[in-house]
Every structure is written in structure tokens, then in C-alpha cells.
Amino acid sequence: MHELSLAMNIIEIAAEEQHKAGSGTILSVELEVGTLSGVVIDALEFALEVSVKGTVLEHARIELHPIEAEASCNQCSHVFRVGDLFTSCPRCQSYDTRLVRGHELRFRSLTME
Numbered sequence: 001m002h003e004l005s006l007a008m009n010i011i012e013i014a015a016e017e018q019h020k021a022g023s024g025t026i027l028s029v030e031l032e033v034g035t036l037s038g039v040v041i042d043a044l045e046f047a048l049e050v051s052v053k054g055t056v057l058e059h060a061r062i063e064l065h066p067i068e069a070e071a072s073c074n075q076c077s078h079v080f081r082v083g084d085l086f087t088s089c090p091r092c093q094s095y096d097t098r099l100v101r102g103h104e105l106r107f108r109s110l111t112m113e
């Protein structure tokens with residue numbers, strides 16, 4: 001399960017942050033999950049639930065925020081929402097586009113006591 005190893009990574013990063021801070025309890029973490037990141041939010045939520053026991057995130061509130069994917073057209077600069085990687089520009093029908101967001105899996109915030 002892909003999400004389980006992601007959950008481990010998230011816990012590891014949180015543990016590093018706590019280590020850098022010296023001490024303290026992590027109260028909450030917020031994560032951004034792009035809709036084209038390949039991560040299933042429900043699966044990640046479940047994976048975190050089962051893997052945080054005994055870790056720095058055991059008592060933390062974990063929030064996952066989905067980030068709607070958006071692409072920008074290289075031909076007409078139009079920015080639009082995309083459901084998959086092969087969506088053409090709705091304004092000029094060009095496929096010459098690039099993803100501006102939606103691929104990410106990253107921390108938005110980490111709050112410590």
C-alpha cells in the first residue's frame with residue numbers, strides 16, 4: 001500500500017521537525033494533497049490513523065486538504081482546472097499546457113506546543 005509508506009514519511013518529517021525544535025509536542029499538522037498526486041486521501045487518512053500510534057503524531061490533529069489540480073496553457077495563458085493530465089485548453093483546445101498545481105503532497109503547517 002502506497003499510502004502506508006507515505007504515512008511513514010510524514011511521521012518521519014514530523015519527528016525531524018520536533019527534533020530540530022528540541023522538544024515540545026506536535027499539536028497539529030496540515031497537509032496538502034494534490035488531486036493528481038496519485039494519493040487517495042481516504043487511504044492516506046486511514047494509513048496515518050494506524051501508523052501514528054507510539055510516534056510524535058500520536059496525539060496530533062491531522063488535517064488533509066485536497067488541492068484541485070490546475071493547468072496553464074502555453075498558447076493563450078488561460079488557467080483552468082484539470083481532471084487528468086491529458087486535458088486540452090478549454091479556450092483554444094491546445095494540448096500545450098503545463099500543470100501549475102495538483103501534483104503536491106506537502107506540509108502546509110505544523111503546530112507545536
Ligand SMILES: [Zn+2]
Nearest residue numbers: 073076089092
Ligand atoms: Zn489555450
